[in-house]
Amino acid sequence: MTTPVLEARDVTMRFGGLTAVRSVDFTVNSGEIVGxxxxxGAGKTTFFNCLTGLYVPTEGTVSYKGTVLPPxxxxxxKAGIARTFQNIRLFANMTVLENVLVGRHTRTKEGLWSALLRGPGFKKAEKASEERAMELLEFIGLADKRDHLARNLPYGEQRKLEIARALASEPGLLLLDEPTAGMNPQETRATEDLxxxxxxxxxxxxxxEHDMRFVFNLCDRVAVLVQGEKLVEGTSDVVQADERVVAAYLGEPFQGEPGEAEATEVTEAGTGTSGDAPSTTSTKGEAK
Incomplete structure (x- = not known):
C-alpha cells in the first residue's frame, strides 16, 4: 500500500500582482517517480521553491509524511526532502568527496566545539560521514574521482555529483530540477537508470523536465502545470492523450478538437521523434 510522502494543499504563490502558482494540490506517494x-513560465520552479522552503507560499501548506513543513x-x-537545481550549484573548488560531505551536515550531530577540539566523537563521526560519502560516489560511479575538483568534471558528471550531494542528506523524497538539461542522449539514458x-x-x-521522452519513460504519474495551475494529472498515456496539453504546448487556446498535425507534434514529443519537440525548450523564462 502506498502512503503519501509529500502533500501540497492549495499552494498559491503571488509576487505583487503576479500569481505564479494558483491553488495547486499535489501528492507524491512512497515508491513513486512523478513528473x-x-x-x-508555467510556474514549475516556483512551485518547487515553495515545496523546499525557498519561498513561503502566499496560501496553502506543504507536508512531508503528515507533518507541515516550516518554510x-x-x-x-532535515525533515527528509532534498533537491537539485536547474543550474548546477556545486562548490567548484572543492573536491568531489568534499562536495558530498557538505550534504551530510544535516545528519551529523557534532557541534562547533567538537569540531574545534577534534575529540574521539568528532573523529568517529567524520569517518562515518566519509564512508557514507564514498558509498554514494560508488553508487553514482564517481568513486575513482573522489579527489578531483568539481569544476574539472565533465558536465554530465557534475550533474551526478549534485545528485550524490542531495542523497547525502538521507532524503525520503528527492526533487530534481531539469536533471537532463544540456545532456547528450547517452548521458540522459544514464540519468534515467540512476x-x-x-x-x-x-x-x-x-x-x-522538458525532455518528454525522458518523462514519459520514467514517471509513474505526470502533472501538467500551465500558467500556474494544474491542468491535468495522470499516467503518461493519459497526459499524452489530453487535448488540452496539446493546446498548452502549442501556445494556442483550446477550442474544440485540435488538428491532426498538432496531435502528431505532441505525440512525437513523447517519443522523441520530432526535431521540433518541446523537449529541448529552455526554462530560463520560468516564473521565479
Missing part, C-alpha cells in the same frame, strides 16, 4: 511538466530550506532538508536506482532504494522522486 512535473509545462511550457515556459526554511535547512529544516525542509533515477530508477534511486527509487529502488526507497526514495520517492519528483522531477521537473
Amino acid at each position: 512535473l511538466i509545462g511550457p515556459n 526554511k530550506p535547512h529544516l525542509v532538508t 533515477v530508477f536506482a534511486i527509487r529502488d532504494k526507497g526514495i520517492a522522486v519528483l522531477l521537473i
